[in-house]
Amino acid sequence: xxxxxxxxxxxKLDDVLKAIETTGYSGVMITEIKGHGKQKGIVQQxxxxxxxxxxxxxxxxxxxxxxxxxxxxxxxxxSVAKTGEVGDGKIFVYDISDAYxxxxxxxxxxxx
Numbered sequence: 676x677x678x679x680x681x682x683x684x685x686x687k688l689d690d691v692l693k694a695i696e697t698t699g700y701s702g703v704m705i706t707e708i709k710g711h712g713k714q715k716g717i718v719q720q721x722x723x724x725x726x727x728x729x730x731x732x733x734x735x736x737x738x739x740x741x742x743x744x745x746x747x748x749x750x751x752x753x754s755v756a757k758t759g760e761v762g763d764g765k766i767f768v769y770d771i772s773d774a775y776x777x778x779x780x781x782x783x784x785x786x787x
Contacts, residue, residue, distance in 0.1 A: 676771040676784060677745045681736045682708070683756045683764040688734050694751040695736075698744060702787070704737040714761050733764065739771055739787050 683691055688705070695703060709730040716729035740748055749766055757763055774786035 676774060676787065677740055677742055678769040678771050679736075679738045679740060679745060679748050679752075680767045680769065681752045681756070681764060682710075682766075683734050683736065683752070684758070684762065685732050685734050687756045687758075688736075690755040691736060691752055694755045695738065695748065698747050698751050700738055700740060700744065700748060702738065706735040706737075708733050708735050712762065712765075731762065739774060741784050741787065 681691070685707075692703065695701075709732055711729060711731055716727055716731060718725055718727050720726075736752070738748060745768055749768070752766055773782060774784075775782050776786040
């Protein structure tokens with residue numbers, strides 16, 4: 676099992692969720708986060724004054740999936756989240772040693 680964690684632009688959330696559903700996975704966890712990458716924020720202007728916003732709003736999507744499905748989930752997210760501009764986000768993949776479904780007691784792949 677793997678955990679796919681994607682950091683995306685907030686305005687791409689609906690498109691990414693639709694793309695994930697096409698892979699057969701409907702179980703996702705969504706968290707609103709703030710952060711920055713290499714660009715270290717952006718400079719904005721308001722009423723003639725410039726100011727720097729160092730922590731940008733992002734969305735973190737987490738999915739626990741079977742190993743065989745990770746590539747198609749990654750491709751689905753990347754295909755709709757990409758704008759080609761700085762700040763499109765990142766996708767991370769982690770190993771999951773086990774899963775346990777509390778309601779039924781199922782473990783491993785059966786729990787997801």
